[in-house]
Every structure is written in structure tokens, then in C-alpha cells.
Amino acid sequence: MNINRFEITRRGFLKATGATVGALSLSHELLDFKNWASASAEAPITRIPTFCNGCGNRCGIFAFVKNGRLWKIEGNPEANGNLGVICPKGHGYLHDLYNPHRLKGPLKRAGDHFESIPWEQAYKEIAEKINLILMDAGPQSIFWVNYPQSNHMYALRLMHALGSPHYFTHGSTCYTARNAGWVTTVGELPSNDLSNSRYILIVGRNPAGGLDLGEVKKIAEAKEKGAKVVVIDPRHSETAILADEWLPIKPGTDLAFLLGMINVVVKEELYDKEFVKEKTVGFEQLEDEIVNYPPEWAERVCEIPAKTIFRITREIARLKPKVLLHRGYHAAFGSQYLNSFETARALAIANSLLGNINREGGIYFAKSAQLGELQPKHPAPELPKIGKSDGTGIPGRYPLGSYGDGITHAIPEMALRGELKAGFVYHNNPLRTNPNPKRVIAGYKKLDLLVVVDTVLSETASIAHYVLPESFYLERDEAVDTKHSGKKAQVSIQQQAVKPLFDTRPGTQIIIEFGKHLGVGKYFNFDIDEANRLRLKPFGVTLEELKKNGILFVGEKWKEGLGKLETPSGKVEIRSSTLEKLGFPPIPRWEEPLVSPDPKDLHSFRLLHGKQAIHTHAMTANQPVLMAVSQRYDMIRIWMNKKRGEQLGLKDGDWVRIKSIVGEGKIRVRLTEGIHPSCIWLPSGYGIFSKHLKTAYDVGLSYNDFLPTYFDPTVGHAMSSEIVVQVSKDQEVRS
Amino acid sequence: MARYGMVIDETKCVGCHACRVACQNQNNLAEKEAYNHLEEREYGTFPNYNREFLPVQCQHCDNPPCVKVCPTRASHKRKDGVVLVDKDKCIGCKYCIAACPYNVRIIKKEGYIEKCRFCIEFVEKGEKPACMTTCMTGVRMFGDLDDPNSEISQYIIKNKLKQFKAELNTKPRIYYKKA
Numbered sequence: 001m002n003i004n005r006f007e008i009t010r011r012g013f014l015k016a017t018g019a020t021v022g023a024l025s026l027s028h029e030l031l032d033f034k035n036w037a038s039a040s041a042e043a044p045i046t047r048i049p050t051f052c053n054g055c056g057n058r059c060g061i062f063a064f065v066k067n068g069r070l071w072k073i074e075g076n077p078e079a080n081g082n083l084g085v086i087c088p089k090g091h092g093y094l095h096d097l098y099n100p101h102r103l104k105g106p107l108k109r110a111g112d113h114f115e116s117i118p119w120e121q122a123y124k125e126i127a128e129k130i131n132l133i134l135m136d137a138g139p140q141s142i143f144w145v146n147y148p149q150s151n152h153m154y155a156l157r158l159m160h161a162l163g164s165p166h167y168f169t170h171g172s173t174c175y176t177a178r179n180a181g182w183v184t185t186v187g188e189l190p191s192n193d194l195s196n197s198r199y200i201l202i203v204g205r206n207p208a209g210g211l212d213l214g215e216v217k218k219i220a221e222a223k224e225k226g227a228k229v230v231v232i233d234p235r236h237s238e239t240a241i242l243a244d245e246w247l248p249i250k251p252g253t254d255l256a257f258l259l260g261m262i263n264v265v266v267k268e269e270l271y272d273k274e275f276v277k278e279k280t281v282g283f284e285q286l287e288d289e290i291v292n293y294p295p296e297w298a299e300r301v302c303e304i305p306a307k308t309i310f311r312i313t314r315e316i317a318r319l320k321p322k323v324l325l326h327r328g329y330h331a332a333f334g335s336q337y338l339n340s341f342e343t344a345r346a347l348a349i350a351n352s353l354l355g356n357i358n359r360e361g362g363i364y365f366a367k368s369a370q371l372g373e374l375q376p377k378h379p380a381p382e383l384p385k386i387g388k389s390d391g392t393g394i395p396g397r398y399p400l401g402s403y404g405d406g407i408t409h410a411i412p413e414m415a416l417r418g419e420l421k422a423g424f425v426y427h428n429n430p431l432r433t434n435p436n437p438k439r440v441i442a443g444y445k446k447l448d449l450l451v452v453v454d455t456v457l458s459e460t461a462s463i464a465h466y467v468l469p470e471s472f473y474l475e476r477d478e479a480v481d482t483k484h485s486g487k488k489a490q491v492s493i494q495q496q497a498v499k500p501l502f503d504t505r506p507g508t509q510i511i512i513e514f515g516k517h518l519g520v521g522k523y524f525n526f527d528i529d530e531a532n533r534l535r536l537k538p539f540g541v542t543l544e545e546l547k548k549n550g551i552l553f554v555g556e557k558w559k560e561g562l563g564k565l566e567t568p569s570g571k572v573e574i575r576s577s578t579l580e581k582l583g584f585p586p587i588p589r590w591e592e593p594l595v596s597p598d599p600k601d602l603h604s605f606r607l608l609h610g611k612q613a614i615h616t617h618a619m620t621a622n623q624p625v626l627m628a629v630s631q632r633y634d635m636i637r638i639w640m641n642k643k644r645g646e647q648l649g650l651k652d653g654d655w656v657r658i659k660s661i662v663g664e665g666k667i668r669v670r671l672t673e674g675i676h677p678s679c680i681w682l683p684s685g686y687g688i689f690s691k692h693l694k695t696a697y698d699v700g701l702s703y704n705d706f707l708p709t710y711f712d713p714t715v716g717h718a719m720s721s722e723i724v725v726q727v728s729k730d731q732e733v734r735s
Numbered sequence: 736m737a738r739y740g741m742v743i744d745e746t747k748c749v750g751c752h753a754c755r756v757a758c759q760n761q762n763n764l765a766e767k768e769a770y771n772h773l774e775e776r777e778y779g780t781f782p783n784y785n786r787e788f789l790p791v792q793c794q795h796c797d798n799p800p801c802v803k804v805c806p807t808r809a810s811h812k813r814k815d816g817v818v819l820v821d822k823d824k825c826i827g828c829k830y831c832i833a834a835c836p837y838n839v840r841i842i843k844k845e846g847y848i849e850k851c852r853f854c855i856e857f858v859e860k861g862e863k864p865a866c867m868t869t870c871m872t873g874v875r876m877f878g879d880l881d882d883p884n885s886e887i888s889q890y891i892i893k894n895k896l897k898q899f900k901a902e903l904n905t906k907p908r909i910y911y912k913k914a
Contacts, residue, residue, distance in 0.1 A: 208751065628769075
């Protein structure tokens with residue numbers, strides 16, 4: 001293809017409606033930013049539709065390439081996930097393409113440092129080691145940890161081809177309790193129809209900080225149309241800024257608030273009677289149990305006044321069914337508390353009583369495109385016969401644990417027990433993102449073989465035996481995806497905008513090459529283009545059309561109404577037969593958090609964490625563009641209630657020492673009236689300890705340094721807000 | 736001809752800083768060079784508390800103090816309402832930085848002074864400023880203040896919007912919507 005055909009001048013570009021595809025070659029002098037900036041003023045621009053990789057949302061973007069260098073990105077308005085807008089992480093993370101500390105070729109450990117190794121030699125050595133481990137310890141001793149990416153199908157195929165069930169996502173440290181709560185109640189994880197809602201109640205979720213751009217845009221739209229927004233959060237979150245009301249709740253007691261609400265809905269008969277009768281099972285048992293939780297009781301537990309619980313409940317019920325309680329994510333529901341699963345159950349039930357399930361303006365089941373299969377042309381390996389030893393699946397130690405996600409933070413335990421011998425970690429950094437790093441390091445170091453695929457030397461990559469450099473997201477094509485489906489199903493693709501700068505390869509190619517070297521090449525007789533064509537087959541869409549647009553709508557539009565659900569009864573299970581069989585309470589009941597700060601001890605706090613809009617996990621703090629925002633606005637501080645701080649003799653900006661049963665650290669404090677007195681709040685994304693990440697190294701703290709290793713008994717999640725810390729003024733004099 | 740102006744709805748800003756970074760990319764700025772700032776303000780005491788972010792950038796004043804003090808006429812006011820700095824005329828004396836009551840001018844590492852340009856080169860080609868198009872809550876509105884029927888003019892009239900530090904008689908071309 002002659003690239004020049006697609007080149008357009010700036011002026012011409014504005015008139016061009018169609019997107020253009022192609023990767024431009026790069027002259028080395030243009031790598032220098034200054035040379036490029038002066039040379040590029042009137043240079044032709046190429047606009048390539050693709051995905052952002054600044055976080056797991058993978059927003060639809062257009063990448064603008066000027067003079068062979070990436071210039072900027074803009075949002076793709078067709079993408080349901082971001083509706084044309086882009087966050088600071090997206091704009092900032094693209095600069096990692098030109099990060100001087102990027103991995104430039106494959107590395108092999110040689111004692112305490114790395115040496116370069118050619119790709120083929122690395123594959124050969126990895127294959128030899130894997131073969132020995134396969135013979136010695138069996139296929140189940142090999143695992144793969146993946147970051148949310150459309151290429152997970154390739155990684156699963158590789159693990160299954162080898163005979164290992166041990167494929168993991170980061171789910172157990174993020175969202176598994178929420179998913180289990182919804183699945184148990186309505187059969188799947190639904191979405192929020194925010195833009196059409198008239199009353200949006202957001203409990204323990206902050207889409208404006210733990211960013212979901214599409215959701216925030218829709219909340220703003222709903223507000224324009226007159227919707228009321230109420231945010232319940234121990235901290236005045238970024239979403240609370242948009243809210244009509246902020247109700248600070250005592251951390252870990254969201255379940256009590258929801259039970260109080262349900263009590264009012266039932267007692268005052270505010271529920272959707274027809275919906276409850278036709279579409280739910282177990283309402284009678286709920287009536288019997290919920291009498292235990294009047295708002296006066298809830299007030300004593302969660303510290304939101306009973307009269308406020310009455311008022312909020314009556315307000316939302318009056319506008320039903322075009323109302324919703326946000327489906328939740330990480331905080332409160334995802335993996336935070338011993339009661340997170342019950343909280344998610346109560347959330348699903350509260351929504352159901354309002355009759356808003358799969359209704360306009362309520363909670364709805366997004367349309368999703370069913371991608372085609374590679375088989376029969378490329379037969380799939382058999383599913384592994386061996387169960388996962390992390391305790392998910394049936395019969396599992398964690399009966400509602402997600403087999404698909406696994407329990408990623410159990411890997412160190414499994415390695416220390418000798419159950420896991422070799423691991424592949426793809427764009428994931430468990431040493432920084434899993435609880436209690438000392439234990440994580442011990443576990444991962446016990447492995448006979450650790451292979452990390454990444455773009456930088458993260459903490460985890462730093463201890464690997466082999467590090468294979470993946471091409472940056474703007475340098476590679478990816479597997480087709482259905483990520484941006486919503487009211488209408490979409491297929492989408494991430495594709496190359498610039499040619500790889502260094503000796504790197506796309507993740508899909510690396511997995512295919514692993515397959516070939518590990519003796520399971522018969523399952524990998526395809527390349528990414530062929531696989532993408534097969535997966536697009538059901539939609540009558542060609543790969544070329546998709547690459548031209550980035551995103552295409554496929555299939556039917558969403559319609560209101562509730563058919564048979566994917567639950568045992570086919571209805572909304574207020575009373576869960578699944579839970580009853582497993583010996584868990586079939587109707588949600590109050591459950592205390594696992595640990596709580598001592599109210600009599602001035603130094604005792606619960607440690608909460610949460611995201612800032614400028615950082616993702618541990619992967620963006622090293623980006624100078626984003627770290628500059630953190631520094632300029634003094635955002636690397638821990639939030640503490642002003643009065644509690646003053647009781648400790650603290651002034652705003654002072655250094656404090658924080659100590660839990662597993663770790664300690666020092667950080668500066670932000671004294672504010674915008675947080676519940678019983679907790680402190682640490683922004684996540686900092687505390688980088690890989691010396692190779694020079695911008696972020698030793699800046700701030702991570703909550704994982706304070707979090708003991710927990711597995712909740714229902715789904716096995718990390719319970720990452722079950723941390724009590726001692727906080728005191730740091731006496732050390734600083735210059 | 737069109738004379739440009741902007742509305743900033745500070746009730747919608749959640750403080751994400753996307754405007755800052757989008758602008759940096761659009762204008763090829765280094766990581767610490769920013770034309771967009773957010774001033775965070777807190778109100779009340781727990782639990783009756785609120786906070787807001789005030790987005791601040793060059794206000795493109797009709798009575799611009801920066802232009803008055805500039806000894807080389809590098810800072811200048813254009814017919815379309817936009818205040819720009821001619822980097823070839825700028826001697827880096829920083830008088831404009833001292834004179835600007837909005838504290839939005841930066842010293843580029845090359846030595847000249849810069850600030851928000853309303854993305855005028857892009858606006859002239861029919862695009863919108865980068866700070867506006869990236870924003871998830873739609874904080875900004877941009878358009879022709881001289882056309883009384885433009886969306887932005889109508890919006891300013893309907894909501895009786897005021898400028899930031901209007902009492903200084905700088906006559907800014909940015910209007911703010913407050914809670």
C-alpha cells in the first residue's frame with residue numbers, strides 16, 4: 001500500500017471525514033522532540049483510529065501522526081466507553097512511546113543484572129525450562145497473569161494447550177465480589193443507563209476519579225435534563241463534586257445503608273409491585289428479614305441520619321423505574337470488605353425492588369457482539385482437566401470465586417507451597433499491585449521461571465528471569481474486541497499508528513511464538529490478521545472496514561424488558577437458591593467489617609485508597625507529564641479529617657508516619673473537612689519501588705504496603721480496605 | 736468577523752486535568768509547561784462540605800494589562816479578540832507575567848513567554864480548542880461573542896454570566912458559570 005495516498009495536509013484533514021490507516025516510517029532525527037516540533041509545523045498528518053491503553057477502559061481514540069512522530073490523540077465519538085472524550089492519562093501515557101527507559105529488546109537475568117538476548121535464543125531457553133518443569137511438576141504448575149486486553153483469548157489458548165488451568169486476571173484485587181453479587185441476583189453484570197436516569201444514587205463508586213469517561217459524560221447529561229445525583233462516600237470524591245448531595249458514610253457500612261433503604265421500600269410499599277410479583281423470587285423472605293434493619297438501626301451503624309435514609313428512599317422510589325443505584329465497581333463492592341459480596345447483593349436487590357432492571361434510565365443488560373471462533377479451522381485445545389488450586393471453581397474453597405479471573409493474589413502462596421513453578425506475567429505488576437509486597441516478592445522469587453512481557457522494567461519485571469519487550473500500544477495491532485458495546489453492540493480494534501521504535505514485538509505475536517516453541521504450535525497456525533478475520537465473520541464486516549473506522553456498530557439495538565435471566569429460577573433472586581445450597585445466608589444480612597479502628601485511640605484510622613484521574617494502577621506514575629500534575633497540585637498526600645489531624649498536632653502538609661501490622665511508611669497529609677473522621681484516604685498509583693522507573697521511584701506510598709494477605713470466604717477477594725493503621729506526626733526534621 | 740470567547744462552567748469541573756494535558760499535546764509543551772490551571776477550593780465543615788475546581792487560563796481580556804506593559808509589542812490583541820505573544824518580538828522581560836492578574840503566563844524553556852492561544856490556528860480551520868473537546872463533563876463552550884445569536888452569547892445572557900475578577904476592568908472574554 002502506498003502510504004502517500006493517505007497523507008493529508010492539516011487543512012485537507014479537516015475536510016476529510018474518513019479515517020486513514022497506515023504506519024509511517026520514522027527518521028531518527030525526528031525522535032528528538034525539539035527537532036520534530038520545529039520541522040513539523042506544516043507537516044502532513046495521518047489520523048489512525050485505535051484504542052488508548054492508558055487504563056483497562058481502552059477508550060476509542062484517533063492517533064495523530066505528524067512527520068512520523070506521534071503528536072496527540074483525540075476521542076472517537078462512536079466509542080460507547082468514552083463518547084469522544086479523553087482523560088489526562090490517555091493524553092499523558094502516549095508519551096511513554098518515547099520514554100528513554102523503555103525496554104528496547106529482550107533481556108535475560110545474569111545474577112543481579114540483565115543482559116540482552118536475541119528473541120529466538122530467549123524463546124529457546126524459556127522452552128527448555130518450561131519442558132523440564134512440565135515433566136517434573138506437571139502442566140498445572142505453569143500460570144499466566146493477564147492485563148485486560150483483547151488478546152486474552154491467545155493467552156488462554158496457550159495455557160489450555162499446555163494443559164494448565166492457571167490463567168489469572170487482576171479481578172480478585174478489584175471487582176470479583178461485585179460481579180458475584182450481581183450474577184447471583186440477576187445472572188450477569190449489568191450496566192447503568194445513566195443518561196436517561198432521573199435519580200442517580202452512587203454508593204461507593206467514583207467514576208470521575210477511577211475514571212469511566214462515558215459514565216461521567218452521561219451523568220453530566222442526566223443532570224442537564226434535571227436528574228438528581230446523590231453520592232455516598234466516606235470521602236468527598238470527584239463524583240461528589242457533580243452531586244446534588246454528598247452523604248459521608250462510615251467506611252465499610254454501605255451494606256447497612258442499603259439494608260435501611262430496603263427496609264423503607266418494603267415497609268412503605270414503595271417497590272414496583274408488578275415487577276416484584278412477576279420477575280423476582282423470595283420477596284416474602286425479604287419482608288421477614290428486613291424488619292431487623294430500620295433506618296434508625298442503619299443510622300447507628302453507618303452514621304447517615306435515619307431521616308436522610310427515609311427521604312432519599314422516598315425520593316428515588318417516587319421517580320421509579322427511571323432511577324438507579326450505580327452498579328458499583330471497586331470500592332464498597334469490588335474487593336474491599338468482608339461484607340462486599342453482601343453489599344453487592346443488597347445493591348442488586350435494592351435496584352430490583354425499584355423495578356428498574358433492563359429498563360430505560362435504570363440498570364440494563366448491554367448488548368454484546370458474539371465474536372466468531374477460530375475453530376474448526378484452528379481447533380481449540382481441550383479444557384484442562386485439573387482444577388485451579390487457588391480455590392476457585394467447583395468444588396472450590398471460595399464457592400463463588402470467579403474461575404475465569406482466578407485469585408491472582410493467591411499466586412505467591414501457591415508458589416511458596418510449590419504448586420506453581422513457572423509464570424508468565426503480561427502487562428501486570430503484582431509486586432506493586434498485590435497486597436503485602438514482602439510476601440509477593442517472596443512468592444514470585446520462589447518460581448523456577450518468571451517471564452514478564454511489558455514495555456518497562458516494572459517491579460515484577462525487575463525480578464524476572466526473562467523480560468520480553470512488547471511493542472507499545474501505538475506500535476501494534478491487537479485482537480478485535482467488543483469492548484465498547486452498550487445500547488448497541490460494537491466491534492472495535494486497536495491498530496498500529498507508528499512502526500516499532502525498538503526490537504519489540506506485539507503481545508499476540510509473542511504468544512503465538514511461545515506456542516510454537518513450547519511444542520503446541522498446532523494450536524497457533526494463524527497470524528493476527530487471519531484470527532481477526534475469523535472473529536469478524538459473524539458480522540459481515542471486513543477487517544479493512546473495521547481498521548478504517550476503528551469501531552463499528554453490529555447487531556440489534558437494546559430494547560426494554562426482562563426475559564428469562566441466567567439465574568437458577570430465571571428470575572431476579574432476592575432469595576438466592578445458590579447461596580442457600582452453599583450454606584450462605586440466602587437473603588442479605590448485616591455483616592461487620594473484618595477489622596475496625598479503635599474509636600478511643602486518637603492514632604487509629606481505617607486506611608482507604610482510591611484513584612485519581614491522572615493515574616492508573618502502578619503504570620502511569622513514571623510518566624513525567626502526569627507526575628508533573630501530581631507534584632504541581634500536591635496530590636501525593638494522604639487525606640485526613642481536619643479535626644482528627646489537629647488532635648494529633650498536625651498542620652496541613654505535615655509529614656506523618658503510618659503503620660499497620662504488615663508495613664509502615666511516611667507521607668505528607670492533606671487536612672480537609674471532606675472526609676469521614678474514622679479513616680484516612682491514600683491516592684493509589686504511587687509508591688513505585690522499581691529503581692528503573694526513575695520519575696516515580698520512591699514518590700508516595702501504596703496501600704498494598706499496609707494490607708495483610710486476605711481472602712474473603714465467599715469469593716476470595718483481597719479485602720483491601722480492611723486495614724487499620726496507627727498514624728502519628730513524623731518528628732524527623734526535614735530541610 | 737468573529738470575535739471569540741469562552742464560557743467555563745465551574746460547577747461541572749471534577750478536577751481531572753485532562754484540559755491541561757490535552758493542551759500540552761496540542762501545543763507541543765514540555766511536562767511542566769501548562770496553559771491550563773485548576774484552583775481547588777473547599778467550603779464548609781464536615782459533613783456539610785463542598786469543594787470545587789476553578790479552571791483558569793488566559794482570559795483574552797479586551798483591556799489586557801499584559802499588552803499595555805509589553806515594551807516590544809510582543810503581547811498583542813488581535814481583531815478576533817485573541818491575545819497572543821509574538822515569540823520573535825518577546826525579549827522575556829516578564830513584565831506581562833507581573834501584570835497579569837490571572838497568573839497564567841509561563842516562561843518557555845526557549846526563553847519567551849507563552850500562554851493559552853485559544854488554539855487559534857485550529858479554530859481558524861473549524862476546530863475547537865483542545866481543552867474543550869477533551870472534557871468529559873463539557874465544562875467549556877467556545878464561540879463568537881460578537882454574534883448575539885450565537886449559542887455562547889445566548890447562554891451568557893440567559894445565565895447572566897460574569898467574568899473572573901471583572902472588578903479589575905480587564906474585560907475578559909471568558910465568562911464563568913458558578914454554583
